[in-house]
Amino acid sequence: xxxxxxxxxxxxxxxxxxxxxVLAWYLFVELGHVPKFVMPSPSETLQALLVPxxxxxxxxxxxxxxxxxxxxxxxxIGIALALVFTWSRWLxxxxxxxxxxxxxxxxxxxxxxxxxWFKYGIGPNIMMAFAICFFPIVLTTxxxxxxxxxxxxxxxxxxxxxxxxxxxxIQFPGALxxxxxxxxxxxxxxxAGAIVGEFLGSDRGLGYLMLxxxxxxxTAAMFMAVILITLIGxxxxxxxxxxxxxxxxxxxxxx
Amino acid sequence: MTTAATFIHLxxxxxxxxxxxxxxxxxxxxxxxxxxxELVALVGPSxxxxxxxxxxxxxxxxxxxxxxxxxxxxxPFDPARDIGMVFQQPLLLKWRRIxxxxxxPAEILGLPLAQSRERARELxxxxxxxxxxxxxPYELSGGMQQRAAIARALIHDPKLILMDEPFxxxxxxxxxxxxxxxxxxxxxxxxxxxxxxxxxxxxxxLGTRVIVLTAGPARMADNFxxxxxxxxxxxxxxxxxxxxxxxRVYRLLGMD
Numbered sequence: 001x002x003x004x005x006x007x008x009x010x011x012x013x014x015x016x017x018x019x020x021x022v023l024a025w026y027l028f029v030e031l032g033h034v035p036k037f038v039m040p041s042p043s044e045t046l047q048a049l050l051v052p053x054x055x056x057x058x059x060x061x062x063x064x065x066x067x068x069x070x071x072x073x074x075x076x077i078g079i080a081l082a083l084v085f086t087w088s089r090w091l092x093x094x095x096x097x098x099x100x101x102x103x104x105x106x107x108x109x110x111x112x113x114x115x116x117w118f119k120y121g122i123g124p125n126i127m128m129a130f131a132i133c134f135f136p137i138v139l140t141t142x143x144x145x146x147x148x149x150x151x152x153x154x155x156x157x158x159x160x161x162x163x164x165x166x167x168x169x170i171q172f173p174g175a176l177x178x179x180x181x182x183x184x185x186x187x188x189x190x191x192a193g194a195i196v197g198e199f200l201g202s203d204r205g206l207g208y209l210m211l212x213x214x215x216x217x218x219t220a221a222m223f224m225a226v227i228l229i230t231l232i233g234x235x236x237x238x239x240x241x242x243x244x245x246x247x248x249x250x251x252x253x254x255x
Numbered sequence: 256m257t258t259a260a261t262f263i264h265l266x267x268x269x270x271x272x273x274x275x276x277x278x279x280x281x282x283x284x285x286x287x288x289x290x291x292x293e294l295v296a297l298v299g300p301s302x303x304x305x306x307x308x309x310x311x312x313x314x315x316x317x318x319x320x321x322x323x324x325x326x327x328x329x330x331p332f333d334p335a336r337d338i339g340m341v342f343q344q345p346l347l348l349k350w351r352r353i354x355x356x357x358x359x360p361a362e363i364l365g366l367p368l369a370q371s372r373e374r375a376r377e378l379x380x381x382x383x384x385x386x387x388x389x390x391x392p393y394e395l396s397g398g399m400q401q402r403a404a405i406a407r408a409l410i411h412d413p414k415l416i417l418m419d420e421p422f423x424x425x426x427x428x429x430x431x432x433x434x435x436x437x438x439x440x441x442x443x444x445x446x447x448x449x450x451x452x453x454x455x456x457x458x459x460x461l462g463t464r465v466i467v468l469t470a471g472p473a474r475m476a477d478n479f480x481x482x483x484x485x486x487x488x489x490x491x492x493x494x495x496x497x498x499x500x501x502x503r504v505y506r507l508l509g510m511d
Binding site: 155156158160161169248250 | 310313315340346
């Protein structure tokens, strides 16, 4: 009961603060007589959705595919690679320092190269999103898999447990909180990756649309695009959060 | 000295750690026998080799020389199935419920699960955790978690329980309570227990035998039988005989 009321209170405050932000935005624009091309009001922003030329549904779909595609690819390959590391110390010693160095590359800087190599379109943008969110996943997963209590290792050894038993019963479930913390960071990065990809070269998507309407100074449409991109990112983040709640016991979650 | 009842026989065990060219003598001339069903307390300061000795008994450490023999004709010993371990930290798996935590060794050994589940419930009742089977570790206090760890060490019915400062992380009052409960568990479960501690009163209170180890250099300093009746009670700690035993250990460790 107490916990429920606490949660209800927290949610109410969250909703109220968001509504207050919209209200402040509205009052700022109305009372300050801010020109529409500098900052549109909330209602003007919503009205941008009514312009059929902007093909919102298609652009939303394209950007979503890029974000989710790059993200899922990074999760699958990142975790798989980290798993390979735990089985081969040799491979880890050779590859891990390389990954750490490659991680230092600002992935955004690869954009023009990706366009040279793969042209522009959904595929290269998926690749951009992948490149930017792959590293946190592989690095945190590898770290999580390494963090096994030495005493637990001893416990398994006294029972002559196999490497596989150690992995399935202790190592992998123990690494899940780390995997999810990497996945949460990556979820936010994936959005940035896809949008930067669209900025650099594309013919569809919300990032592409923003560049188009920038020319005509339709700031309301740009605002709407930013809001929609944020919403797509939020949906992805919430999905990951929900999956974490399902798979990781509360106490084990990394904050 | 070795008799039919001898369960653990150690003679002249010596262990040296080598790190970056330097040698560190962790255990030297460890010689003692433990009868089946005894509760032996290994007591000494940090660096006296008591944990190393425990790991040698567990088969986790090699040793340079000496003899380690566990088991007897009446109590054959299978190193894969007859060791239960309890550490300073409970080390329960956070994502498993208490009952499933207790079952871990049974799963690793491939024991029949339905029977093990039944046994896990009995053991949880034995350690005073009836009703906590479906809780997660974080819902239990440190003392309760350590009881679950003791149940886990007993699940596969091992003949030897090795405990490495199991109550060292608990507060003083919980620790005394756990001492009493460990004695009850030991009397009911009829196991041989080797208990490592740096608590001198704890060693004398729990042990049927106390083995004193000193550090720098690591050496076995004493090995005596504690002639206090069972079941033991906390008021024995104020008795003359108890005081004699603890003074004996304090003197050996240069703390008198």
